[in-house]
Amino acid sequence: MSTITFGQAPQLVRASRTPSAAGAPSAAVRLTRRGKIAVLTLAIVAIGILAVMLGPSSTATDQVGTPEQTTTVAVMPGHTLWQIAAAANPDGDIRATVDDIIELNSLPSASALQMGSEIAVPVYDK
Numbered sequence: 001m002s003t004i005t006f007g008q009a010p011q012l013v014r015a016s017r018t019p020s021a022a023g024a025p026s027a028a029v030r031l032t033r034r035g036k037i038a039v040l041t042l043a044i045v046a047i048g049i050l051a052v053m054l055g056p057s058s059t060a061t062d063q064v065g066t067p068e069q070t071t072t073v074a075v076m077p078g079h080t081l082w083q084i085a086a087a088a089n090p091d092g093d094i095r096a097t098v099d100d101i102i103e104l105n106s107l108p109s110a111s112a113l114q115m116g117s118e119i120a121v122p123v124y125d126k
Helices: 033-058 081-088 094-105
Strands: 070-074 118-122
Touching: 070 081, 081 094, 081 118, 094 118
Parallel strands: none
Antiparallel strands: 070 118
């Protein structure tokens, strides 16, 4: 039989890791020069698209608009907006006339008529 003897007990040595090793949290994202140019170009293009889309909605002209010709009607008991629209535009589309009256008077709905109130009604050619 043979015997093995050790002079010193083996020691475990722990390997040290550097902060850039795998599994460590990464630093903040850094943009290269090319990345900065790409982000700047993207922002300029987005602003340009918004300017093109929203720009024409607020154009001014030299022409003066003509106000829509209207008359006032007193709302009597039992009157509906449909009846008032039919009397104002008997040959036209009553639904469109109702919509015109609602828009002209800023009514929240067709059922918002108050008895005794006066509402503006567009004048249509007969």
